[in-house]
Amino acid sequence: MGDNIKSGIIGILLVLFAISFLTDFKISGSKTTVTPGIETQLTEVYGQFSEAYDKLDADMVTGLYEEDAYYLSGEEEIKQGHKVIRSNFDRYFTWAKGEGAHLNIEFDIVDRTVTESLVVDVAYYLITTTFPEASEREVTKSAGKFITVLRKQENGEWKFKIDGYNPAPVGAFGKG
Numbered sequence: 001m002g003d004n005i006k007s008g009i010i011g012i013l014l015v016l017f018a019i020s021f022l023t024d025f026k027i028s029g030s031k032t033t034v035t036p037g038i039e040t041q042l043t044e045v046y047g048q049f050s051e052a053y054d055k056l057d058a059d060m061v062t063g064l065y066e067e068d069a070y071y072l073s074g075e076e077e078i079k080q081g082h083k084v085i086r087s088n089f090d091r092y093f094t095w096a097k098g099e100g101a102h103l104n105i106e107f108d109i110v111d112r113t114v115t116e117s118l119v120v121d122v123a124y125y126l127i128t129t130t131f132p133e134a135s136e137r138e139v140t141k142s143a144g145k146f147i148t149v150l151r152k153q154e155n156g157e158w159k160f161k162i163d164g165y166n167p168a169p170v171g172a173f174g175k176g
Helices: 003-020 036-055 058-062 082-099
Strands: 026-028 065-073 102-114 118-130 140-152 158-168
Touching (some): 036 058, 036 102, 036 118, 036 158, 058 082, 065 082, 082 102
Parallel strands (some): 065 158
Antiparallel strands (some): 102 118, 118 140, 140 158
16 A cells, blocks of 8 residues: 555544544534633634744744644645644745745634534635735735644643645635
8 A cells, every 4th residue: 555545544544533532512604602711712722823823933833733743734644743843834934934925824614523622623724925015926815724633731721633734715715
């Protein structure tokens, strides 16, 4: 069996494994049925993710992941752990810094399944990249779809255990 097929199967099994622990507490389109405390905590996690993009801070965004988190992107192999996750964000943020660009990321949660210790989000993201006026480059937008599994830590914080994403049409953002 090829490495790509093995990687794909492992990724699917990880997501199925995480979902197998979930109860029937589910929301679709509306985030108001999640208890306010959990909703606030999850909003803070995504807010910190957005802040890390704003600051181009790879360490800040990496800190939102568990030490042994899985990172599943596009056609690449499964990545695991802070070192490779940080490297991925550092490469992207270094490019942005070199271009003098500003990155803004927004999230549109389409579906959220919640238990006391796990959250599965199915969502879209939208990244807006702006460049300095002197560069005369246009503002660009890119979007993607993702599924994340967040796990509640012993200290009560939520961290990403699994993050899988692929590109999506920009027009898909906001229709969730």
